[in-house]
Amino acid sequence: xxxxxxxxxxxxxxxxxxxxxxxxAILVVLIAPRHIDPTWTEPTGPYQVQMYEVADPNVYxxxxxVNFYDLQFVYHLKNGFxxxxxxxxxxxxxxxxxxxxKYITKYQDPVLKLTARLMMLKKPENEMAKKADSLSQKMxxxxxxxxxxxxxxxxxxxxYQIYELYQVEGDSAFSIGPQETILSEWVDKNYxxxxxxxxxxxxxxxxxxxxxxxxxxxxxxxxxxxxxxxxGFRYDxxxxxxxxxxxxxxxxxxxxxxxELIAYGEHLxxxxxxxxxxxxxxxxxxxxxxxxxSDSYPAPPSSANEYIYQEITFPGTRRIGPDLSRVGIKRPSxxxxxxxxxxxxxxxxxxVMPSFQHFFDSDPRGTIVGESRIPNHKFEAIYxxxxxxxxxxxxxxxxxxxxKDPIDTKEIIEGLRK
Numbered sequence: 102x103x104x105x106x107x108x109x110x111x112x113x114x115x116x117x118x119x120x121x122x123x124x125x126a127i128l129v130v131l132i133a134p135r136h137i138d139p140t141w142t143e144p145t146g147p148y149q150v151q152m153y154e155v156a157d158p159n160v161y162x163x164x165x166x167v168n169f170y171d172l173q174f175v176y177h178l179k180n181g182f183x184x185x186x187x188x189x190x191x192x193x194x195x196x197x198x199x200x201x202x203k204y205i206t207k208y209q210d211p212v213l214k215l216t217a218r219l220m221m222l223k224k225p226e227n228e229m230a231k232k233a234d235s236l237s238q239k240m241x242x243x244x245x246x247x248x249x250x251x252x253x254x255x256x257x258x259x260x261y262q263i264y265e266l267y268q269v270e271g272d273s274a275f276s277i278g279p280q281e282t283i284l285s286e287w288v289d290k291n292y293x294x295x296x297x298x299x300x301x302x303x304x305x306x307x308x309x310x311x312x313x314x315x316x317x318x319x320x321x322x323x324x325x326x327x328x329x330x331x332x333g334f335r336y337d338x339x340x341x342x343x344x345x346x347x348x349x350x351x352x353x354x355x356x357x358x359x360x361e362l363i364a365y366g367e368h369l370x371x372x373x374x375x376x377x378x379x380x381x382x383x384x385x386x387x388x389x390x391x392x393x394x395s396d397s398y399p400a401p402p403s404s405a406n407e408y409i410y411q412e413i414t415f416p417g418t419r420r421i422g423p424d425l426s427r428v429g430i431k432r433p434s435x436x437x438x439x440x441x442x443x444x445x446x447x448x449x450x451x452x453v454m455p456s457f458q459h460f461f462d463s464d465p466r467g468t469i470v471g472e473s474r475i476p477n478h479k480f481e482a483i484y485x486x487x488x489x490x491x492x493x494x495x496x497x498x499x500x501x502x503x504x505k506d507p508i509d510t511k512e513i514i515e516g517l518r519k
Contacts, residue, residue, distance in 0.1 A: 141405040147309040148287060148496035153410045155306055156285045156313055159362035161280060161349060162481060166292065172481070173336060174278030175321045175356060177346065180219035180271075182304050184294065184314040186286070187222065188268055192241070192259055195315075196225060196232055197266035204295060205266065213292040217307070221265040221276060221318045224338070233263040263288070264317075275343045276318035277336065281442070283433055283488045285313040287496050311496060323354065357478070359485055364412070366486025369479060372414055378454070380417035380424045381490070393427040393491070400427055400491070407494060422454055427491035430500075438484050463473055 118452045152279050163173040178185070189195055189208040197205060206214045225233035240261050248256060289311030297307060305314060324340035326333055334354060337462050349356045370376065383393045385402040394400030408414040432438065442457040443450035460480035494500070 123263055143406055145406050145494050146313050149493045151306050151313045152285060154491050158358055158362060160282050160359040161356040162359060163356050174282055176275045176276045176278050176315050178219060178276055181217050184215045184217055184312055185318055186213055186215050186314050186316050187195060188317060192261050194236060194263045195266050196229060201266050211291055213288055215292055215294045215314055216296060219269045219274060220266055221320050222266055225263060225265040229265045237261050237263055277321045283429060283492055284497050286316050289314050289496060362482045362485040363489060366482035367412060369483045370486060371449040376415035376417050378419060378421035380420050381426050382416045383426045425490055429488040429490045429492035435484060442480060
């Protein structure tokens with residue numbers, strides 16, 4: 102065999118070797134997991150799906166206002182789609198016209214009533230106001246009878262809140278949301294969806310073995326104001342109604358959906374190079390599962406299906422900073438992240454993380470006053486993105502962070518799970 106023939110044979114072997122190596126990599130990484138363990142590429146459960154596909158697109162967050170640091174949260178309610186509950190408590194009562202009374206979940210009722218019919222709560226008006234006054238007096242009288250020595254014990258009279266349930270005109274409306282919307286209201290047992298008609302027009306998530314819903318929605322209204330010549334807005338129950346989604350997203354109100362913010366936060370995480378120093382994976386190592394959980398209830402190792410709603414995944418390889426795969430559970434405080442991004446060394450002693458003061462529009466110390474307050478939309482975007490980490494693996498009532506281990510982490514670590 103000539104020298105050139107040997108070279109050609111060697112080149113041919115090398116070529117087919119590369120083809121085999123590349124094919125094996127494709128098989129192991131992309132094809133095999135789908136057949137060996139299909140859960141790798143499927144959602145972890147209906148809660149994860151509903152958070153990304155139902156909640157995130159319909160939760161809206163405002164920009165900070167002049168002279169106001171707090172953000173405002175609004176739910177976009179859609180008739181026939183958004184599930185609502187109207188729940189009484191010991192000190193909250195709901196009155197309604199006769200045809201709407203069936204939608205009220207009474208105090209200590211074991212079955213939660215949900216509906217996709219667009220309704221909201223408000224302060225009672227006209228004849229309903231008289232009914233509310235009568236009910237308030239009755240409840241207060243019953244309380245005084247049950248506590249005859251309340252004056253001697255210097256007890257305070259209970260402050261009863263009474264709301265009126267009413268039908269909303271139109272196909273959509275906007276309700277006030279809680280200050281923190283990392284987790285959504287969720288129920289997977291002892292509930293019923295009233296007027297549920299199974300058919301082609303029924304939203305698919307209504308048929309899941311558990312649903313997210315909005316509790317006791319009240320209409321979001323706004324009033325304009327002027328502070329030192331700079332216009333702004335604030336929530337006002339007697340203010341103007343938000344006409345449509347375009348108004349909510351207008352420059353004046355400045356609301357953005359959580360879906361949009363999370364996507365932008367992922368982009369920021371990429372371009373700011375956060376993945377150079379932080380991993381986004383809890384490995385099947387005791388130090389990882391205990392670090393991100395506890396000795397008694399270790400956190401589950403990361404699985405591919407946690408990342409299926411991301412455009413880019415950042416598992417990372419270096420841990421100059423701590424792992425972030427469970428940061429939504431370990432560090433849920435918005436205020437902590439504000440301080441950490443502004444001055445990492447102050448929030449975490451010995452940190453080598455650089456400050457991200459471009460996530461803020463003015464100096465929190467007040468030495469520089471700008472037209473808009475801190476933090477800006479970049480901070481809110483990356484904060485919302487980080488809050489998805491670890492919070493959507495399972496529904497809140499089955500989460501590992503409240504003392505459960507949904508995927509048998511200990512068995513995985515000890516090699517006992519098949």
